[in-house]
Amino acid sequence: MFQKDLLKWYDKNARPLIFREKKEAYSIWISEIMAQQTRIEAMLPYYRRFIEKYPDIQSLSQADDDDLTKLWQGLGYYNRVRNMKKCAIECMDCYQGSLPKTKAELKKLPGIGDYTAGAIASIAYDEKVSAVDGNVIRVFSRLYNITEDVKQTKVKKKIEQLVEASLADPVSSYNQALMELGALVCIPKNPRCAACPIQKDCKAYLEGDPSKLPMQPKKKERRKEDKIYYVLVCKDRIHLVQRPKTGLLSGLYGFDEQKPEHIVNQMELKEHIHVFSHVEWIMKGYLCEVDSMTENFYTIDQIHEQFSIPSAFLPFLKQTERYIKENKICQKL
């Protein structure tokens, strides 16, 4: 049995992460949503800002949508934060302003799936349930030398059952220890088996090849899309367009895709490529100086303070800022 060794290792080697300081469902929930498909180091600064601005469920339930998206700028998967607000509202309406106390109830809330429900329930409430994330899948695929494709439903179910059967007290530490081991020792490439506290129980280490696990199907290649954006500038202001409510980068702000009329001066922006997980944008851009300032023109400071701009648009924005600051525009300010 490896549980004791793992827990002892965790006691000594756990990173001092800020969201581990409080055993409180709200902050644990926030950290878990932010950590979905996101490296811990990347979400930490966001976590601090978020907790400061929205310290509890009530404040989050009343948050302004654009403020929330702005706070999330650069983190990606923006529906996460919208689901959090929905979730907060539901907690105010149905659960007396708190998160529900069991994994089963938590799982019914928007944005909370099997992993996140298990993480909150076990870490905040000490419920003896599993929290199987990518780390745990990797650790267990090696521990039991599971060579099947872990993306298959039945294989994932099998791993979840193994984890469930392995749960040890305190479960809060145990679940986090499994993830921490996956993050620090049992890492995807070049696993540090020499430093592993449960090496002697690892089937892949003893009779297989840990570095080849977990077995993953080769992923489909990304489709490419050609995009053309027109950055409309009038005096010291830039035109922003809110993206559609659905689809990629929904609700965030970007530039026009339609060529404007009455261009006073036009300049080609440096082309760049932006890679998403399932699509690749080949982005051409034109800075178009226009003569009339209609709706939705904003100064650079306003844009940085108020609007959530996806990373894909930042290169064009930066070039435009430089253009304006160097006062190259035809019309004088």
Added chain:
DNA sequence: AAACCGGGGAC
């Protein structure tokens, strides 16, 4: 079961 949904660090 597969596609969709971001961004960036590590290699």
Added chain:
DNA sequence: GTCCCAGGTTT
């Protein structure tokens, strides 16, 4: 360049 990250939802 490739991989994949404290995943969840929709199709």
